[in-house]
Amino acid sequence: MGVSVRAGLAHVWFLGVRRFPALIRQPLWIPLSLAQPLAYLLLYSAVFREIANIPGFEGDSYATYLAPGIVIIASLFSGGWAGMNMVYDLDSGVVDRFLVTPVTRTAVIGGRLVEESILAAIKGIGLAGVGVAIGATLHGGLLGLTILVLCAVVLCAAFAALSIAVALTVRRADSVVAMTQLLLLPLTFASTTFMQRDLMPGWAQTVSRLNPVDWAVVAGRGVVAQDQDWGSVLAHSGYLLAFFAVSIALAAQAFRVYRRSV
Amino acid sequence: MIEVERLRKLYGSVEALRDVSFAVEPGTVYALLGPNGAGKTTTVKILTTLSRPDGGSARVAGIDVMRAPRRVRQRIGVVAQQAGTDTEATGRENLMLQGRLCGVGGAALRERVGELLDAFGLADAADRAARTYSGGMRRRLEIAMGILHRPTILFLDEPTAGLDPEARRLVWREVERLRGEGLTILLTTHYLDEAERLATTVGIVDRGSLVAEGHPEALKAEIGSDVITVELMDGDAQHALRALTGYDAEIAGEGRVRARVPDAGRAVPAVVATLAEADCAPLSVTVTRPSLDDVFVKHAGRAFDGGAG
Numbered sequence: 400m401g402v403s404v405r406a407g408l409a410h411v412w413f414l415g416v417r418r419f420p421a422l423i424r425q426p427l428w429i430p431l432s433l434a435q436p437l438a439y440l441l442l443y444s445a446v447f448r449e450i451a452n453i454p455g456f457e458g459d460s461y462a463t464y465l466a467p468g469i470v471i472i473a474s475l476f477s478g479g480w481a482g483m484n485m486v487y488d489l490d491s492g493v494v495d496r497f498l499v500t501p502v503t504r505t506a507v508i509g510g511r512l513v514e515e516s517i518l519a520a521i522k523g524i525g526l527a528g529v530g531v532a533i534g535a536t537l538h539g540g541l542l543g544l545t546i547l548v549l550c551a552v553v554l555c556a557a558f559a560a561l562s563i564a565v566a567l568t569v570r571r572a573d574s575v576v577a578m579t580q581l582l583l584l585p586l587t588f589a590s591t592t593f594m595q596r597d598l599m600p601g602w603a604q605t606v607s608r609l610n611p612v613d614w615a616v617v618a619g620r621g622v623v624a625q626d627q628d629w630g631s632v633l634a635h636s637g638y639l640l641a642f643f644a645v646s647i648a649l650a651a652q653a654f655r656v657y658r659r660s661v
Numbered sequence: 662m663i664e665v666e667r668l669r670k671l672y673g674s675v676e677a678l679r680d681v682s683f684a685v686e687p688g689t690v691y692a693l694l695g696p697n698g699a700g701k702t703t704t705v706k707i708l709t710t711l712s713r714p715d716g717g718s719a720r721v722a723g724i725d726v727m728r729a730p731r732r733v734r735q736r737i738g739v740v741a742q743q744a745g746t747d748t749e750a751t752g753r754e755n756l757m758l759q760g761r762l763c764g765v766g767g768a769a770l771r772e773r774v775g776e777l778l779d780a781f782g783l784a785d786a787a788d789r790a791a792r793t794y795s796g797g798m799r800r801r802l803e804i805a806m807g808i809l810h811r812p813t814i815l816f817l818d819e820p821t822a823g824l825d826p827e828a829r830r831l832v833w834r835e836v837e838r839l840r841g842e843g844l845t846i847l848l849t850t851h852y853l854d855e856a857e858r859l860a861t862t863v864g865i866v867d868r869g870s871l872v873a874e875g876h877p878e879a880l881k882a883e884i885g886s887d888v889i890t891v892e893l894m895d896g897d898a899q900h901a902l903r904a905l906t907g908y909d910a911e912i913a914g915e916g917r918v919r920a921r922v923p924d925a926g927r928a929v930p931a932v933v934a935t936l937a938e939a940d941c942a943p944l945s946v947t948v949t950r951p952s953l954d955d956v957f958v959k960h961a962g963r964a965f966d967g968g969a970g
Contacts, residue, residue, distance in 0.1 A: 406764070409761075410762065413758060413761045413762060414762075417747065417750070417754075417758050418747070418749065418750070420750065420751075420754055421747070421749035421750050421754075421790070424790075488745070490743075491743060491745050492741050492742075492743030492744055492745030493745035493747065494745070495711055495741055495743070495745060496739075496741065496744060496745030496746075497745075497762065498710075498711055499709045499710060499711060499734060499737070499739040499741075500734060500759070500762040500763050501731060501734040501735050501762070501763060501764060502762040658711075659713070661706060661711050661712045
């Protein structure tokens with residue numbers, strides 16, 4: 400490994416963990432940021448418990464069905480708002496401060512993605528734990544859990560990259576908020592997070608198949624299901640990775656455009 | 662140490678810089694002085710590799726900023742007006758991160774950070790979040806971050822904008838200390854007193870052009886005259902004006918006259934004696950030397966208005 404590659408990776412790491420000491424000093428932050436997915440998990444698993452009795456519903460309980468989906472949705476929420484941090488960093492001069500140091504250019508975006516990914520992993524593990532506590536069964540052991548969390552991390556990073564691309568392009572907090580709010584809920588509900596695909600209306604089935612969030616849900620849920628369908632897991636992981644690659648490319652392009660416009 | 666030649670920058674159809682050229686000698690402090698929007702920050706952005714010019718060339722520490730921006734970044738320290746300090750992180754954490762990004766690490770970094778916290782009077786606040794710092798402390802932290810990796814050139818963009826007088830003085834003292842250590846400094850300011858106090862050379866910029874350049878004293882000497890204003894005991898300005906034949910004098914309001922002279926220090930006794938002889942005893946005498954303000958007016962053709970923000 401060349402010196403510059405090693406230095407570049409070190410820069411990504413330094414920028415990825417730079418905010419963690421401050422986060423650890425205000426430990427309430429993690430449960431607060433988990434409030435929404437936690438409410439989804441606790442409320443929906445209770446309110447919609449009877450879904451498990453619908454003819455055609457597969458699996459032992461609704462909690463078991465819902466828990467892996469919530470792990471994925473939580474990562475969507477956390478990555479989807481990454482652009483807000485980016486707007487703040489642009490406005491307060493943080494990005495420019497990094498750019499006038501010898502730091503590897505890509506680390507400025509890469510660090511942000513690493514930070515979001517680490518947080519998504521921590522939240523994912525926490526939510527999976529809560530899921531088990533309320534009666535969900537996660538099959539597949541440690542490997543299953545690891546792959547589920549990896550799916551969450553990749554989805555989080557992909558949406559973080561998209562959100563950052565939007566932030567770098569519009570550079571306004573209100574536009575990023577509007578855009579994010581517009582997208583998050585449809586992306587959440589047009590997926591198999593809450594409802595099995597063959598129990599949805601036909602059009603919703605079609606939409607959900609095209610939804611990157613659903614790719615992560617299907618792949619993630621697939622590895623912790625009782626009967627793993629590795630073919631489907633692999634295919635959906637593949638789609639997810641392709642989506643991730645496109646998102647990263649968009650963020651990189653937006654960053655190039657930003658740097659030219661300074 | 663810095664050579665700027667015919668630098669041009671366009672933002673859309675707006676010419677932010679029009680053929681700006683200047684040079685900064687090693688170990689000196691060069692102040693770009695001008696109102697907001699004059700092109701000071703644009704110049705700094707180009708010299709610190711953030712922006713690319715649309716024309717001209719710039720060399721920093723002998724390195725072309727367009728051809729080898731990476732090498733330039735290793736040699737420069739930058740304190741932007743929006744400095745991008747992480748306010749949730751402590752002073753020490755900010756310094757440590759800055760060091761790591763500049764390739765300083767390990768025990769050397771810890772030692773350097775400790776040394777800077779002491780030198781900038783931040784040792785007691787080192788482990789508090791920067792959010793709790795006063796404006797002056799924040800600025801000193803940012804300057805410490807700028808010089809952590811021992812750059813040869815330091816860029817300070819509006820280093821005291823928005824600070825209270827006491828904090829400004831403390832920042833000035835730090836800049837003077839760094840100048841004493843031989844650092845080459847390029848600073849931008851819209852405060853005349855700041856440029857006058859800190860700079861070896863002042864470059865006056867207005868609307869994207871460098872309109873004048875020189876040592877502050879030399880620039881003022883170019884304007885020429887000092888002004889002596891005399892308040893008269895009996896208030897008869899007409900009478901006093903008649904007495905001051907041979908001087909470039911005029912009435913300066915109710916009961917006052919003023920005279921332009923090359924050197925007020927030498928001229929005051931003669932002016933006072935002339936007036937006393939003509940029975941126009943002076944009540945008070947005020948001497949005004951030309952300020953950089955006057956220099957700006959002369960070259961930009963309008964009053965300096967750096968005021969807001």
